[in-house]
Amino acid sequence: DSGVTQTPKHLITATGQRVTLRCSPRSGDLSVYWYQQSLDQGLQFLIQYYNGEERAKGNILERFSAQQFPDLHSELNLSSLELGDSALYFCASSVGGREGDTQYFGPGTRLTVL
Amino acid sequence: AQKVTQAQTEISVVEKEDVTLDCVYETRDTTYYLFWYKQPPSGELVFLIRRNSFDEQNEISGRYSWNFQKSTSSFNFTITASQVVDSAVYFCALSGPMFSGGYNKLIFGAGTRLAVHP
Numbered sequence: 001d002s003g004v005t006q007t008p009k010h011l012i013t014a015t016g017q018r019v020t021l022r023c024s025p026r027s028g029d030l031s032v033y034w035y036q037q038s039l040d041q042g043l044q045f046l047i048q049y050y051n052g053e054e055r056a057k058g059n060i061l062e063r064f065s066a067q068q069f070p071d072l073h074s075e076l077n078l079s080s081l082e083l084g085d086s087a088l089y090f091c092a093s094s095v096g097g098r099e100g101d102t103q104y105f106g107p108g109t110r111l112t113v114l
Numbered sequence: 115a116q117k118v119t120q121a122q123t124e125i126s127v128v129e130k131e132d133v134t135l136d137c138v139y140e141t142r143d144t145t146y147y148l149f150w151y152k153q154p155p156s157g158e159l160v161f162l163i164r165r166n167s168f169d170e171q172n173e174i175s176g177r178y179s180w181n182f183q184k185s186t187s188s189f190n191f192t193i194t195a196s197q198v199v200d201s202a203v204y205f206c207a208l209s210g211p212m213f214s215g216g217y218n219k220l221i222f223g224a225g226t227r228l229a230v231h232p
Contacts, residue, residue, distance in 0.1 A: 002158070031218065043205065043222040056217035090159060099209045099218050100147035100166060105159035 003027065004106035006091050012112045018079040021109045025072055025093030031055070032074040033094075033103055034066055038087040049074055050097035081113045116141045118208050120223035127196055128231050135191040135226045137206030143167070146210030148182065148189045149220065154202040162204075165189065196230045203227045 003026035013019055025032050034046040036059075045058035049068035060066075063081075068074045078085060088110050092103035117140040127133050139148065150162040163173065165182050173180045177194045193200055207220040 002161070033218070033220075035220075042224050043207075043220075045219045045221070048217055048219065056219055058219055088157065092159075094218060097218055099211050100164070101218050102149070102161060102164050103218065103220060104161055105151070107156075107158045110157070 002104040002106065004091060004093050004104055006089075006106035006109050008109060009107065010110050010112075012114065013081060014114055015081055015083060017081050017113075018077065019081065019111065021076040021078070021089055021091075021111075023074045023076070023091030023093075023106060025074070025091075026104055029093035029095050029104075030072065031094045031097035031101070032068055032072070033092040034060075034074070034076050035090040035092065035105075036087045037090060037108070038084075043090075046076070048097060055097050078111070083113050086111055086113045116143075116208060116210060116221055118206050118221055118223035120204075120206055120226050122226045123224070124227045124229070126229045126231065129197060130195050131230075132192060132194050133196050133228065133230075135193075135204050135206075135228065137189045137191065137223060139187050139189065139206070139208050141187075141208060141210050143210035146208060149207040149209070150180070150189075150191050151205045151207060151222075152202045153205065153225070159205070162191075193228075196228075198230050198232055201228060201230045 005024045031050045046060040048055040066076045092105045094101040119138045152160045203225045206223045
């Protein structure tokens with residue numbers, strides 16, 4: 001158990017809908033990351049937050065947004081869902097936000113868009 | 115460009131065999147960090163090891179060992195006396211300032227699926 005929690009574990013929804021994925025980092029970690037794992041794209045970095053502020057953006061679609069709250073938990077919002085958004089979404093956390101800080105991953109949320 | 119290549123898509127071995135998973139990386143950074151993660155069938159990503167570019171010492175942890183060679187840009191992972199519980203997908207990942215802009219993006223290889231049969 002990495003200490004990173006994610007809810008829900010599974011999510012099934014329809015095209016066009018909006019969902020919210022939630023992540024709680026390990027105790028003491030200030031940085032949160034979101035990654036998408038799909039069969040065709042592999043593991044792709046989406047976005048990083050550090051102590052409530054956005055730090056870096058990766059291949060995140062405009063339909064997706066995220067935030068980190070004062071209690072350091074984070075939410076990833078996915079809207080206007082398409083079939084291709086079906087994937088495993090991981091949250092990770094690290095103590096700091098600098099390159100090389102070890103990222104510990106949560107169990108993931110499996111999103112299925114029908 | 116920064117890139118991680120895991121050329122072995124799938125490896126199948128019998129229990130107690132030794133197996134080496136290859137990882138080759140590309141980066142223009144002089145300071146960078148390499149990681150290995152394990153993804154068992156249950157789906158979570160488990161951190162195994164972190165290595166910075168200035169530390170070329172090989173590392174051993176139980177049945178696991180890692181061979182970092184800057185000269186060949188490789189960071190290979192060996193499991194000695196493999197067990198069924200080692201069956202998983204293993205990912206090599208890279209983080210470095212040029213790629214990440216000073217932040218902590220990880221770039222992953224495609225992964226190697228290891229199947230250990232009894």
